[in-house]
Amino acid sequence: MTGNKKIEKDAILAKVKSKAGDQARRNAIADDIKAVHSLGYFDDVAVDYESGVLTFSVKERPTIVKIDFEGNDQISNKDLQDVIKLKEYSILDVNKVKEDISLIQKHYEEKGFYLARVSYETKPTAKPDEVELIYRVSDFDKVRIKKITFLNNHSFSDDRLKGVLRNTKEGNFFSWISSSGNFKESAFKQDLQILTYFYLNEGYVKFRYEQPIVTVSEDKKWLFVSIYVDEGQRYNVGEIDFSGDLLYDKKELGEATQMTTGQIFSIQKRNDDIQRLTEKYQDLGYAFVNVNPKMNIHDDSRTVDIRYDFEKGNLTHFGEINVLGNSKTRDKVIRRELRIREGELYNGTRLRVSRERVERLGYFAPGEVVFNSVTRKDKKDVVDIEINVKERSTGTVTVGMGYGSIQKFFLTTQIAEINLFGRGQNLSLAGQYASDRVSRSLSLGFTEPYLFDSLWSAGVDVFLVSFPIPNKYLEFKDGFDFKFGHPLEDDLYVYTTYKFEHLTLDQINYSVDPNLQVGDDVGNMSSVGVSFVRDKRNNRFETSKGNYESVSTELAGVGANKNFAKFIGEGRFYHPITEDLTFRTKLEIGHTLKTTDKNVPPSEKFYLGGPNNLKGYDTFTVSPKDAADIPLGGASELLYIAELEIPLIKEAGVKMVFFYDMGNSYATFHDLVNVTSLKKDVGFGFRWFSPIGPLRFEWGFPIKPVGNEGNVVFNFFIGPPF
Template sequence: MKRVRPGAGFYISLLLFTLASSSASAIDFSKPVKQILIEGASRADKNTVRFYIHSKTGKPYNAKTTQEDIRRVYKLGFFDDIRLDIIEEPDGLTLTFIFKEKPFVREKILTGAEEVDESTIQEKLKTKKGTYFRQDFIPWDEAKIKQIYRNKGYHFTEVRTVVHKLDNNQVDVEYIVDEGKKIIIGKVVFRGNEAFSGKTLQGQIETKAAKWTNVISGGGGLKKDALKADVLRLESFYHDNGYIKVKVKDPVVEIDKEKRKIYISFSITENTQYHVGDINIQGDEVYSKEELLDSITLKKGDVFNRSVFRKNIFNITDLYSQKGYAFANVKPQIIPNDAARTVSVNVTAIKGRKVYIGKIIITGNNRTRDRVIRRQFLLQEGELFDSEKLRVSRQRINSLAYFESVEIEQKSRQEEDLIDIELKVIERQTGQFSFAVGYSSVETIVLQGQLRWTNLMGRGQNLSLTVNTSSRRNDYSVSFTEP
């Protein structure tokens, strides 16, 4: 029996050719592979490992194939080291893949985290309990913890990780957090704003200077995601007031570590305010130009408002969808005239093809019967699509008060000119019980009880049982309603 180990670890590809060549006199690599053995994979599923090994018994030994086998298995992330042992026997070669498994994470420990809920941190970490330990996850985890703290106003949090080695190739991963002092927003200023005061602009954004109530409650910290959104909010506010070429730079953030305060400044280039100029609409035979113009609430001479204009475009699109043109294409265009400080508004409406209702699917109604819901639906399968009827149908179903929520999802089948409607409902408890106690000088103690079902057995029927009793009388009433 002759043996050779052509290489070790992930770098077997380089060593394999060298050692195989130097060992050619000792090993006959022309022999077929007799068997393939796996050693050292105690936690990893051996069938999974074998799936990624493409070397086959009965086939000639191939150095390149074994190199690729090792690469594939290594990428699974289960092992720190992989070695290949080759033994020559009279009737073939035995390949033994020898694995050194990564440690298993027994516990994740968070030390020093007092101002942030531990579960909030744990669920964000890549390292998971009951999985293989990955050293390359640690920098990511530490950065994530710092990010969570920054969003809470702790900008000087430090994190270090200690890996505690245990028996049975297990580890505990401990994240030691030094939270540092919280830093609050001291002041928010705006530069370059002439059309609107700082107070007006402050009302448009989420980021605000901390008040004493924020400090007590733990708020008043900087959120980077909110800062990014605030830039968009400011731009949107200016767009809705005619400043369509406004520029809002990313805010400058300055931290005063000694005072533990953050100072934020937004730089704004307002440019020119624009008013509405000419309004032109090109439609087709479905609606007249006058009918389409009625959907445009912006009028010539008004300050241009982008949000209103978008709503107007939606209204025109909705007009077409009410007549079955669910895929109508309404193209808006605004053309600025810098000299006149106006924008011309051009709208082109292309109706497309008519669309019909395909399937109407109802889900989530575990108790309520389909017919109770369908009788509130104004559209039928095969009928011409109508967005207005769809909206009213949703309102009618909501008004039943049988459901916590009612959502409608449209699924297009454009190749068939059909739209499937999926109605998703979440049922609420529809049985109610009330009890009251009263006192009367004539009847002394008066008791009243009522049982009420608003969706009896899911049939949409209403049943009410009421009992009034005292020392002088007993009243009973039953009410039943079939919608």
């Protein structure tokens, strides 16, 4: 070995397969030359064979002693150094230099500098085996998409198709904050696939597009994107059939599919049907069933026949179940949500339900709960399950400010942790302070969802509240409650609650009413309650689909002098419109009534208005009122909320919300049927999902305000919507 100065001889010879004593063969020597050259350290490799000695002569590439950048006015040297893979004092490899140029180019593109161009040169130094590497950049100014134009689109407007593109958007007012308007070639190619998928979902099975044209304005500040499409005709579903390893009769398989003959063909619905059919076979233990859709397109009738062909494979059992990625959350917290067990026959439905239950915990980032089925090499009929999770912050800080006619300006705050010490326990501390200096509250709560590793849940709350009843007195209330729950089904729970409160009064105002009677308003309140909850939300933190319903009843008077009954029914519904859009609604109805001749305590009545219900009205102002326009609290309530959140700056977590609220608090239950008296408001706001929680800035506009009701109410709140 000759010519090697920096590279050790043994490191080179390790790539040579020819050995002393071998017969010299031309092909073998040629392979050795290629192997040595593949090390990337040499510009030239030659071989000389004389008198039985095989001599390799190499010419080493120079060492890079310095890497520099020139012309990069828009991005710093340090930023570019982090992008490239070559480092100082590594061997100069032209192929790796070209790879770095591609990385720099891509980095500029992601930052919005679509016109940036990168080249390189090497500069000799005083030593012949050392060079300086210089990347030369022509970065120009940031260029954004000015206009996206679709050509030959007859079925859908340009605006509709622009909305389909997920990453490629026209520049707007917020482009300086987000990457909106940036052109990224890789992302644009993905968007073209999404566009194709959109048309296939709408029945255009022969949709095509030509190579898009991207042009630059003369001032090199704007891009214009033109996309020519060939939509073709819309096709309907023709005949649906099944073949292969049929374990069910065709009628039962047909009932499991969503698409039917005569419907507009949809690739998404077809894929959903494949998943449904796959799961039916997996429920019988055939984990690796293959459902192959074979489509026959009829241009004359514009229909698509679909035949699902089944290859059932072998029966499979669950093997080991392993949890990965949970640095904080304990294994048992995840495993107790599973509906599969090691050694059982494979079941697709129970596997899916297990994943949904783990997602619903809210401890992990959305979309970051992945169940992988891994076949054992030694046992093809055993499948190990790997559960990969990515944990998220489960602690929240909620802060809210508002104004009410009773408390005036007030501040509320809550600190909560729903996965305490990784055990799945819930701890919260909440408080409220008002500028009237008398309206205050403090509460501490703890919940153990699996008491002693059983299916029972248990919780305890302690609280202290002071609240002024206008023109009467200041009410003090302290107490505690215990709550126990048990599942009736996977998504249905029953809870029983016992609550005790001690009520005292201060600052009794006899000047307004010398005959004011307060005897019934002091003493103890002891109540028991039962509630039923069905929770089918996909995530407790960032719900995008599913529903939540609860019905509860509370009966007071057990060993105390406060006697009343209270009923509340609530439903929340989440409808995904697109991947980024969710339409959510909430309906709530409540009623409280006295069960003896004693009145219901004012604090147990219903007051509406504020950031969590009627956002166009001041906090606690919507209820029956006395002659002085002071809220008295209602015996019944009806509330409806509808919201639509629209991503505004997706990268920064900023959304715009539009809402409609409707409801009222009534003196009697019979007034609920008087829908003409419902208070209504509309409004909009901005929500920033920040590290400390969702920051909500919302403006509510009451519809037909009366009396002292204003024309607009601004609410600032830190905390999630319903």
